[in-house]
Amino acid sequence: MDAVNQPVVAVVGPTAAGKSDLAVALAQRIGGEIVNVDAYQIYRGMDVGTAKLPEDERGGVPHHLLDVLDVSDSATVAEFQGWARAAIDDIRGRDAVPVLVGGSALYVRAVVDAFEFPGTDPEVRSRLEEELRTLGPEALHRRLAEQDPQAAASILVSNGRRIVRALEVVEITGRPFAASLPAHTAFYDDVRMIGVDVPRDVLDDRITRRVDRMWEAGLVDEVRALGSGLATSRTASRALGYSQVLAFLAGTMSEDEAKDATVRGTRKFARRQDSWFRKDPRIVWLPYDAPDLVEQAVEVSLTRGCGAGG
Structure with missing residues (x-):
């Protein structure tokens, strides 16, 4: 060829x-x-x-x-x-x-x-990111579900970065995030x-x-080895399995709970x-x-x- x-x-x-x-x-x-x-x-x-x-x-x-x-x-x-x-x-x-x-x-x-990706507005982005820090991703995800149910269904509740981006596009364009996707x-x-x-x-x-x-x-040892770089990452820390192990290492869930949550989250995804x-x-x-x-x-x-x- x-x-x-x-x-x-x-x-x-x-x-x-x-x-x-x-x-x-x-x-x-x-x-x-x-x-x-x-x-x-x-x-x-x-x-x-x-x-x-x-x-x-x-x-x-x-x-x-x-x-x-x-x-x-x-x-x-x-x-x-x-x-x-x-x-x-x-x-x-x-x-x-x-x-x-x-x-x-x-x-x-x-x-x-x-x-082609919709543009960004620094003021809108900054405000939404501050709301993400103060209110948490669950609250913003609920807002997205009200404004754009299709986008909310496609984004994990834990993925604050993508939630913020979807809300930003909705606010800037006045249209659902999915409407910005091409044919x-x-x-x-x-x-x-x-x-x-x-x-x-x-x-x-x-x-x-x-x-x-x-x-x-x-996997648990891998997450430990990645250390604070993973724990503070805005992107990598959201990955299924990694976010659950981070919660286990932080003491907010048991290891069995982390494993079960990974299975459930992965099936849903x-x-x-x-x-x-x-x-x-x-x-x-x-x-x-x-x-x-x-x-x-x-x-x-x-x-x-x-x-x-x-």
């Missing part, structure tokens, strides 16, 4: 669906390189709790946008968009196929779609999207087992992920347990996808 015409492939779906393993196997088959579009795998040291593939499980496939920030750093979706698109241009320029993998519909769409119109000339389809009961079980493995693999991805008509859903899953994914990747017209 001509580098100019290389497709951009995205492997999406909820947490614990098996996206990372499929993306590696697919990249090996089509001459691809992985671009991480997970909001938390960009952080160094956040390995166990984000289910980041160890080096020896990446199949020799180059991975981009892993371990690029310290946990004390923060990054906006707009910044992430720029980094990911630069990685995609670099990969295509070397006649390889970019294979995006991640579970956040917002991050995936920010990269693959003609996605499913691709930024690239050829986008091919693969969804990993897992029944809810199976996914719930996989999430429970994943959290068990994370605890066994030393997975349902939200699935709901958002199901709204995208371009995604070809493949059964997670198909014996020929990789072959099906290869076929989708080699079939002309949605161009810039949607």
Whole structure:
């Protein structure tokens, strides 16, 4: 394939669906390189709790946008968009196929779609951030639910930063935050999207087992090692698993409570992920347990996808 015409492939779906393993196997088959579009795998040291593939499980496939920030750093979706698109241009320029993998519909769409972010107002932002500090994220989330129920349903109550941004957009534009999202119109000339389809009961079980493995693999020790940089982070500290372990280490919940809260929160988040991805008509859903899953994914990747017209 001509580098100019290389497709951009995205492997999406909820947490614990098996996206990372499929993306590696697919990249090996089509001459691809992985671009991480997970909001938390960009952080160094956040390995166990984000289910980041160890080096020896990446199949020799180059991975981009892993371990690029310290946990004390923060990054906006707009910044992430720029980094990911630069990685995609670099990969295509070397006649390889970019294979995006991640579970956040917002991050995936920010990269693959003609996605321009609404502006910001420093005064509005400053006021909302002060309210976040004094009132807490729960109060602001309730306000967002009144003003924009769809946005509130897509944002974790603990994610104060995103709540503030959604409220800011609503105030600046006078429209719901979701209304600022573009139609499913691709930024690239050829986008091919693969969804990993897992029944809810199976996914719930996989999430429970994943959290068990994370605890066994030393998630608590990982959080301890990240120290105050994680605890004071406006972004990294909100990650599922990490926020619960921080609460355990702070003495506000027991370790069993932290583990159970991680399972419940992850299941809820997975349902939200699935709901958002199901709204995208371009995604070809493949059964997670198909014996020929990789072959099906290869076929989708080699079939002309949605161009810039949607």
